[in-house]
Amino acid sequence: MADDLSDITDDELVRRAASGDQSAWAALADRHLASVVSFAWYRLGDRVEAEDIAQETLLRFAKKALTWEPDGAKVRTWLYRVAGNLVIDRQRARKPHSPLEDIEDTSIIDIQPHLDGKLDARRVVHKALIALPARQQVVLILVYYQGYTVKEAAEMLAVSEHAAESLLARARKSMRTALEPNREDLIGAGS
Amino acid sequence: MTMQNHQMNDDQLDAALDALQPPVPSDTLVRRVHVMAPPPQKVFMTPRRSAAAALIMALGAATMLHMANSNSIAPTATPASPAPIAAVADPAGEIPVSDLALGDEATISREPFSMAGMPLE
CATH class of the missing domain: 1.10.10.10 (Winged helix-like DNA-binding domain superfamily/Winged helix DNA-binding domain)
Structure with a gap:
């Protein structure tokens, strides 16, 4: 289902998703989810936190999609900025221990x-x-x-x-x- | 013994960086994200919108009621109506209809037709 939408632009997918097209939303999420997860993982070194951030980022984008303006920022730019801010929030909230302590347990796949x-x-x-x-x-x-x-x-x-x-x-x-x-x-x- | 104090070249650095391979999103995350689709856009009523809509409906109803009442009141100056034919003292019917006072001068047809549309002699 989502493969059929692979040639459609992000903005068009957002427009369709905002009008209730579930498959458009799934295609959009599949297109960007892995990038957001890996971006957060590279910056934090923790798979669980990276997935939390990706989930929160996509959740925020689902709300944003209703008022998305196609000629404004690119979808991926918006996602990276939100994910980046969430990474910073995590870094600030972390207790003073090395995030690398978690790498062995969470990212060995x-x-x-x-x-x-x-x-x-x-x-x-x-x-x-x-x-x-x-x-x-x-x-x-x-x-x-x-x-x-x-x-x-x-x-x-x-x-x-x-x-x-x-x-x-x-x-x-x-x-x-x-x-x-x-x-x-x-x-x-x-x- | 060879000297090892030179820095890594680009290829060596790339090889080292390649040691990091990110995780793929878990199936659980994919499923969660898929169900986050934006809700279909619908008109929702905030208290303020509800109050505004009620006010508009009340004003509309009042306006319609006012118009209905206005139409039921007889106008004080009734428009000139043609005098009933029977009231004209012409029992023999000798007076052409066109000469009867059926309206003001401007609207009276000067064609010699009777009320029934028959040409008059």
């Missing part, structure tokens, strides 16, 4: 138990990613992990393309520095 080395690599990389300043972190997630162009990331962050490029370069440099102590293990685990 595709790693075999005997691949301990790879698991450690994930923890090291995630720790470095979460330690980045927020904007560097977001640009790196959007561009590297989620496949958006620098221009698209700039639009989502409401910064110039040049500024986004600069943020991305600094993010990669910071990641290199942070990962350097584990370089041999990481390269071995990632290759």
Whole structure:
């Protein structure tokens, strides 16, 4: 059912969903849900929290859809902004403990138990990613992990393309520095 | 012993970053999100809207009642009505209808037809 709507724009899906078309809403949710979950997961390192944030984001969008203006912000930009704000709320509300403590229990979905080395690599990389300043972190997630162009990331962050490029370069440099102590293990685990 | 103090190159950094693979949304989350579809748009009545609607209906009803009462009252100046034919003292019917006072001068037809539409001699 939702596959039939794959060529329809987000705005059109929103319009249909707002008029009661359940399949349009399902298609819209399927189109963006995984991105929102992964975005929150990269930033928090906790699968349960990431899914909570994705659910809350889509819930808010369901309400917003009734008054959605097609020529305004893009759907994905709206979703990322709301999810980003919810991530910040979670970070502020968290008790002062490392979010990485939860990674092993909540996000191991595709790693075999005997691949301990790879698991450690994930923890090291995630720790470095979460330690980045927020904007560097977001640009790196959007561009590297989620496949958006620098221009698209700039639009989502409401910064110039040049500024986004600069943020991305600094993010990669910071990641290199942070990962350097584990370089041999990481390269071995990632290759 | 080789020196290992140079930084990771882009490929090595990408390989390290690739160690992170995000979770896919759980089936439970997908199901929950699917049922969040916006409710169909419908007109809902707030107290203020209800009060406004009642006021408009009351005004409409009062206006219609006023108009109905106005129509039932006989006008003080009745429009000129043609005098009944029987009241004209013309028992023999010799006076042409066109000459009878059936209305004001402007509206009286000067055609020599009787009231029945028959041409008069």
